[in-house]
Amino acid sequence: MIQKPRGTLDILPGESKKWQFIESACRKVCKKHGFGEIRFPTFEETQLFARGVGDTTDVVQKEMYTFTDRDGTSYTLRPEGTASVARAVIENGLAGGTMPLKLFYIINCFRHERPQAGRYREFYQFGAELFGATSPSADAKLILLASDFLKEIGLKNISLHINSIGCPECRSVYRDALVKYFSQKKEDLCQTCRSRLETNPLRILDCKSPICKGIAADAPKTIDYLCQSCKEHFDGLKERLSEVGIDYTVDCNIVRGLDYYSRTVFEFISEGIGAQSTVCGGGRYDGLVSQIGGPELAGIGFAAGINRLVLSMENGSSFKDEEEGPDLYIAAIGEKASVKANGLCAKLSDLGIVSETDLVGRSLKAQMKYANKIDAAFTLILGDGELQTGRAQLRNMKTGDQFDVSPDDIESIIKIVKREGV
C-alpha cells in the first residue's frame, strides 16, 4: 500500500467545498481592494530563498525541500510566497511601473517540519503584497484587506495583534538591549532560550515556557526603542486602524521569524485550533527587493494559512454546506432504454437540467434507491413499454407525485422539473 507523503493532504469533495468557499472569499475581497492575482513557479532557485528569507532562519536551514536539477542547479520547492513575488516583480519590470503595486496569490508551500494540528509539510496560503508605498496608509490598507477577508469568511474568535520591530538601525539597538537584559537572567532561561540568546534573541519573547514568559514580561519593549521615524510610522498606523474601525492590541512579543521583516508586523490569532494559532501573519519588508538584487522598493504583505482557516471554520463561519443532488435521474431498464436514456441525459444536461442515468447496470429498484441516495429531485422511468407507447412516468422524489410525459417531449419535461423543483 503506497501512502501519501507525510504531512500532505487529500481533500475530498465534502471538504473541498470549504476550500472553494475560502478561495472565493480571497478573490472577492482582493477584487474589492484592487489586488490582482499573480501566479509563479512552485520551485525557484535555492538562492532566492537563502537571500530573501534569510540564511540563518530555520526555514532555510532545515525545512526546505531542495533538489539538484540535471544541469546541477539547486532548486527549492517554495517554502513561502513573498520572495517569489518579489523576484517576479523585479524580473518582469514591474518595479519600474505604476505604484503602488498590489498583488495576491493562492498557492501551496512546502516545509519539512514535523506535522501537527494546523501544520503540514505541504500547506496552502492566501497571500497579498503591496509594493512601492512606505506610508503607514499602506500598512493599514493591507491589514484592512486581511481583516475584510477574515470577516468575509465569518470566523469567530479572531484577534489582531500588531507590533513594530523597527528598521535595521533601531532594531540593532533594541537587540543589544534585549541581549543585555536576558544575559542577566541567563541561568533561569530554558535550554532553547539560552541558545536563542546567541542566534535569535527576539524569539525569547514568544517562548511558550512559563518561566521565560515571566522573564520576558519585564524585558525591554520594541516600541520603546523605535527611532523617531519608525515611531511616527507605527503611531500613524494605529491612528489609521482606529479610523477604519479595526480593533487591535499592541503586542510587543510578536516577532516574525523571517529575516526580511522590518517595522510593522502583525498576526491574526484564532482560538481553539491548537497550538498553531496564527491564522494570518505578515509585516513590512522594505529591504527585501534590494536584498535579492532589485531596486529599492518598499513592500508590505501577509499570508493566511488556508489549512488553519479551514480548521477554525469548525468553530463557526458563514460557510453553508448545501448538498444538492441532480435535477433528474433517468432510470433505464434494458439495453434500448439505456441507449435512449444516455441521449436524453446529454440533451437535458445541455439545457441546464442536471441529469444522471445508470452507469453500472442496476435493477430498477436499485436505481430508485440510488436516485434517492444522491437526492435527485425527479426520476424518469424508461423501459421497453415507454419506448413503444411514447409515454413515461416522471416522478417527483420529494412528494411522490407522478406525471405522464413523452420521453421525446423534452420541453414539457423541463417545464415540470422547473416548476415543481422550485
Place this chain on the structure above:
RNA sequence: GUGGGUAUAGCUCAGUUGGUUAGAGCGUCAGGUUGUGGCCCUGAAGGCCGUGGGUUCGAGUCCCAUUACUCACCCCA
C-alpha cells in the same frame, strides 16, 4: 530534531485476569415475486488485529523494536 498518546472491517469503535472458527453499529452490494426510492426485515462481501521480533502449551490481549497517525516542543501561515 525532541517528547507524550494511539494503531482491530471502507468509517466509528467493542473485544473480560492471555484460551477454540475476531464482533457490533454505520456504510457498500444483493434480496423481501410480476416495473417504483426513503422505514423495516433478511443475507452477502469485507480483517495476516500497523509491521518485525520475543515471552507462553497458547498472544488482538504481555514485553521489545520499527513504521504510521496524532498532540505538544521547536518553527511558522
